[in-house]
Amino acid sequence: MVAETAPSDMVVAGSRPSASLPLRAWGARRAEALAIPLGALALGFGLFSLFLLSLGKSPAAFLDLVYRGGFGSAFALQNSLQRAAPLLFAALCVALPARLGLVVIGGEGAIVLGGLAAAAVAAPLSGAASGLGIAAMALAAFLTGALWLGAVGALRAWRGVNETIASLLMSYIAIALANHLIEGLLRDPGSLNKPSTRTIDEAFRVGPMPGLEVHWGLGVGVVACLLAWLLTERTTLGFAARIAGGNVRAAQIQGLPVGRLIAGFTALGGALAALAGFFEVAAVHGNANASLIAGYGYTGILVAFLARQNPLAIPPVAFLLGGIEASSGLIQRRLHLPDATILLLEGLLFLLVLVGETLYGRFKPFSPHLWGEKRAAASQTVP
Amino acid sequence: MVPFPQSVRNVVPRDEDAAAVVPEAPPPGAIAVETIGMSKRFGTFAALDDVSMKIEAGGFHALLGENGAGKSTLVKCIMGFYAPSAGSVLVDGREVAITNPKGAQARGLGMVYQHFTLVPSLTGLENLVIARPRVPAVIDWRAERAALAAFMERMPFRLNLERPVAELAAGEKQKLEIIKQLFLKARFLILDEPTSVLTPAEAEEVLGLLRAMADRRELTVLMISHKFREVEAFARSVSVLRRGTLAGGGRVGELSRDDMAAMMMGARPVRAAPNRVGRPDPDRVVLRIADLRATDASGLRHLAVDALAVQAREIVGVAGVSGNGQKELADVLGGQIRAAAGRVEVGGEAYDGRRAQSRARRVRVIPEEPLRNACAPRMSVAENLAFRAFDRRAERGASEGGAVPGRPTVWLDTGAMRRRARDLIARFGVKTASAEAPIATLSGGNVQRAVLARELTDPVDLLVVANPCFGLDFTAVAEIRARILAARNAGAAVLLISEDLDEILELSDRIVVMSDGRIVHAVSRAEADARSIGRHMAGHH
Numbered sequence: 001m002v003a004e005t006a007p008s009d010m011v012v013a014g015s016r017p018s019a020s021l022p023l024r025a026w027g028a029r030r031a032e033a034l035a036i037p038l039g040a041l042a043l044g045f046g047l048f049s050l051f052l053l054s055l056g057k058s059p060a061a062f063l064d065l066v067y068r069g070g071f072g073s074a075f076a077l078q079n080s081l082q083r084a085a086p087l088l089f090a091a092l093c094v095a096l097p098a099r100l101g102l103v104v105i106g107g108e109g110a111i112v113l114g115g116l117a118a119a120a121v122a123a124p125l126s127g128a129a130s131g132l133g134i135a136a137m138a139l140a141a142f143l144t145g146a147l148w149l150g151a152v153g154a155l156r157a158w159r160g161v162n163e164t165i166a167s168l169l170m171s172y173i174a175i176a177l178a179n180h181l182i183e184g185l186l187r188d189p190g191s192l193n194k195p196s197t198r199t200i201d202e203a204f205r206v207g208p209m210p211g212l213e214v215h216w217g218l219g220v221g222v223v224a225c226l227l228a229w230l231l232t233e234r235t236t237l238g239f240a241a242r243i244a245g246g247n248v249r250a251a252q253i254q255g256l257p258v259g260r261l262i263a264g265f266t267a268l269g270g271a272l273a274a275l276a277g278f279f280e281v282a283a284v285h286g287n288a289n290a291s292l293i294a295g296y297g298y299t300g301i302l303v304a305f306l307a308r309q310n311p312l313a314i315p316p317v318a319f320l321l322g323g324i325e326a327s328s329g330l331i332q333r334r335l336h337l338p339d340a341t342i343l344l345l346e347g348l349l350f351l352l353v354l355v356g357e358t359l360y361g362r363f364k365p366f367s368p369h370l371w372g373e374k375r376a377a378a379s380q381t382v383p
Numbered sequence: 384m385v386p387f388p389q390s391v392r393n394v395v396p397r398d399e400d401a402a403a404v405v406p407e408a409p410p411p412g413a414i415a416v417e418t419i420g421m422s423k424r425f426g427t428f429a430a431l432d433d434v435s436m437k438i439e440a441g442g443f444h445a446l447l448g449e450n451g452a453g454k455s456t457l458v459k460c461i462m463g464f465y466a467p468s469a470g471s472v473l474v475d476g477r478e479v480a481i482t483n484p485k486g487a488q489a490r491g492l493g494m495v496y497q498h499f500t501l502v503p504s505l506t507g508l509e510n511l512v513i514a515r516p517r518v519p520a521v522i523d524w525r526a527e528r529a530a531l532a533a534f535m536e537r538m539p540f541r542l543n544l545e546r547p548v549a550e551l552a553a554g555e556k557q558k559l560e561i562i563k564q565l566f567l568k569a570r571f572l573i574l575d576e577p578t579s580v581l582t583p584a585e586a587e588e589v590l591g592l593l594r595a596m597a598d599r600r601e602l603t604v605l606m607i608s609h610k611f612r613e614v615e616a617f618a619r620s621v622s623v624l625r626r627g628t629l630a631g632g633g634r635v636g637e638l639s640r641d642d643m644a645a646m647m648m649g650a651r652p653v654r655a656a657p658n659r660v661g662r663p664d665p666d667r668v669v670l671r672i673a674d675l676r677a678t679d680a681s682g683l684r685h686l687a688v689d690a691l692a693v694q695a696r697e698i699v700g701v702a703g704v705s706g707n708g709q710k711e712l713a714d715v716l717g718g719q720i721r722a723a724a725g726r727v728e729v730g731g732e733a734y735d736g737r738r739a740q741s742r743a744r745r746v747r748v749i750p751e752e753p754l755r756n757a758c759a760p761r762m763s764v765a766e767n768l769a770f771r772a773f774d775r776r777a778e779r780g781a782s783e784g785g786a787v788p789g790r791p792t793v794w795l796d797t798g799a800m801r802r803r804a805r806d807l808i809a810r811f812g813v814k815t816a817s818a819e820a821p822i823a824t825l826s827g828g829n830v831q832r833a834v835l836a837r838e839l840t841d842p843v844d845l846l847v848v849a850n851p852c853f854g855l856d857f858t859a860v861a862e863i864r865a866r867i868l869a870a871r872n873a874g875a876a877v878l879l880i881s882e883d884l885d886e887i888l889e890l891s892d893r894i895v896v897m898s899d900g901r902i903v904h905a906v907s908r909a910e911a912d913a914r915s916i917g918r919h920m921a922g923h924h
Contacts, residue, residue: 137510246759
């Protein structure tokens with residue numbers, strides 16, 4: 001079904017003989033990058049509909065609720081954007097190391113520790129200037145995340161430890177560590193029902209963006225996506241990372257510092273994920289508590305894969321997933337489905353996106369090198 | 384994946400299907416195989432067009448042709464990897480439908496691939512037992528061992544089957560592959576460039592024994608080859624493919640090398656290698672290695688080079704059987720593994736392969752299998768061509784490839800990258816659909832052309848190149864060797880690591896032989912003698 005949705009888009013491009021070949025080739029590659037994830041999304045919703053039907057629920061009602069809960073009103077939109085903000089950072093934490101061919105899935109740990117670090121430095125700075133406090137919190141989160149996942153990168157680069165497993169295990173450690181500190185050393189004695197760190201100064205709170213009720217994390221996240229795109233696509237450093245990701249042996253032969261690239265990109269990914277934690281503390285919760293462990297790191301993996309690790313595609317995909325998550329509560333109440341339903345949908349989508357990854361370059365309309373073969377053959381028959 | 388046209392599956396009635404044939408059944412003795420009107424199209428591209436040829440029972444037939452001539456496609460059609468678009472296969476004069484390699488095996492057809500298909504961690508015995516079409520759920524190893532001992536008595540080669548395959552030398556692995564096919568009762572054996580990994584003596588032994596089996600009518604052999612010498616020495620008949628069609632053939636002995644070359648190449652002129660210009664400069668030793676010790680990533684292979692020097696305008700050829708430390712030597716020079724001890728000096732200073740060093744000393748390393756080791760397969764041709772120069776911006780006014788490699792830059796200049804790519808593609812004759820096509824879509828020869836374009840446009844002081852022509856066709860080989868020789872003539876010191884002795888003898892000013900990680904023999908071009916080199920390669924010092 002994924003395959004069937006794909007070529008239909010391309011009939012248009014293919015039937016334009018006037019368009020120059022490079023332009024057509026460029027268009028075909030772009031169309032492929034769009035058609036395959038969209039096909040996976042469509043198929044995922046299709047299969048999920050079957051699941052709903054088997055429970056006797058209406059897929060149409062489900063879609064309607066997703067729309068109303070995530071996108072249908074100003075309130076719903078703000079809610080979706082609010083949830084999209086941490087997803088931007090979490091997705092970058094996956095997409096940046098992916099340039100080096102690494103699959104880092106430990107963003108959740110960096111988010112939690114980033115939030116905790118921000119809350120921890122806010123306490124002793126109490127009473128300091130607003131700008132100083134916010135900068136110190138952000139920096140603390142940034143460095144904590146960089147160290148946490150940079151360690152995973154370093155283990156990968158110099159000791160050959162699998163980064164996927166290591167980052168996941170580090171994530172568990174981070175969560176356990178955070179729980180331990182929130183319930184112990186950093187606990188505000190006043191937080192009785194829900195152990196939390198001390199609430200940060202009002203001056204250190206990050207406010208909403210002008211004209212929106214969504215905090216600055218969204219704006220900073222979008223800018224981070226743009227910068228990440230510039231880094232990977234337009235700088236020599238990003239190109240070096242792509243070489244190493246494309247073939248590490250080729251990169252070594254070229255004398256590129258592969259180890260430092262790996263450690264650096266994973267550290268940057270961890271630092272950005274930790275910023276999500278910083279914004280959750282400074283803009284949403286006001287302190288660090290168990291609410292930090294909300295699974296943004298894991299949803300971020302799905303966002304990054306749906307966006308094909310392209311930083312520019314992350315914001316719209318994060319918005320979409322943010323909306324789906326925002327509608328979760330409504331779906332629970334109206335359709336009487338368990339809250340795991342959205343997880344099931346996300347898992348299904350993720351699986352199909354991964355299957356879609358194997359389909360690139362298989363469809364002739366999308367693959368200019370296959371057109372070339374055709375022309376070469378034609379020119380051979382007419383010597 | 385290529386969609387399989389199903390037409391051939393209906394050629395014979397159902398009860399003749401491969402699955403119905405009992406694998407243990409075929410009676411001993413060579414079988415004749417014939418293809419009739421074999422064609423294979425990929426889309427509109429005809430990889431194979433109406434090829435009919437017959438290999439007599441007990442024949443030793445060679446299949447010659449350039450890369451992309453359709454040799455592999457033809458044998459893959461015979462073996463049932465591909466369903467041919469048209470045409471059929473006759474075994475012993477009867478038309479058969481072979482829809483998959485298992486079916487081919489059941490009919491007594493076997494193939495030895497260029498790359499090994501053995502499980503490295505298992506012993507020869509274990510590899511043979513698990514290769515059988517039907518392996519019992521519980522294996523009685525004692526019985527298998529006894530049965531195999533009896534089987535090995537009848538085999539032409541002696542092999543220790545108790546050793547893990549990973550410990551075997553390439554020649555032994557090749558023998559084991561052949562034994563595996565004979566064990567599976569192959570009576571028609573296809574060999575895909577069987578000697579690319581063997582020493583001359585091993586090649587002679589293996590092919591000689593197979594020829595003897597063919598002469599006794601125990602086996603029919605079809606050998607894909609690039610080497611005329613081999614064809615003339617062992618094959619009885621030959622077919623030549625060109626661009627998917629049968630260009631000619633005949634009995635060996637009735638065709639001259641010129642005849643065969645003409646069939647292979649068609650009317651195209653073959654580029655002659657340029658002459659050696661000038662002599663090595665003994666005052667300018669570019670590369671000097673002293674007491675170098677290193678171990679590869681697996682920890683199994685050790686390198687111990689006590690002394691090796693390469694002068695400007697000199698090609699030093701490193702001969703040796705695959706897996707005797709040549710790859711590790713190239714890896715040390717390419718910065719992929721670090722030396723445990725000793726010194727590597729380029730231009731009189733220590734060298735470790737970092738980018739700044741390789742730029743300053745003008746060192747280029749071209750590893751073997753360029754697509755696997757020197758390219759990012761999914762990146763475009765243009766991007767791959769930029770690997771060497773992407774982080775420098777040419778000074779305005781400075782000539783391309785001047786001595787100053789430009790200043791470092793943070794921003795990627797994609798426009799300059801594209802222009803440079805077009806220029807290099809044109810100058811080096813890289814055949815590609817476009818500069819934006821992924822480099823993995825190029826043929827092997829064109830990948831190597833692209834890599835040479837990237838590495839040899841700027842002046843080079845030291846060129847380290849490993850198996851540059853492995854698996855490439857005639858024209859590409861001549862062109863690539865000419866470029867290496869041209870670099871040498873321009874004053875570069877060249878370390879040529881190659882498993883192809885003919886290549887070493889053709890290009891080198893001096894030849895060293897590696898065995899077991901050490902340099903065991905060194906000889907000048909004038910005194911080089913293939914027999915004594917071969918003896919050292921094979922470990923007789």
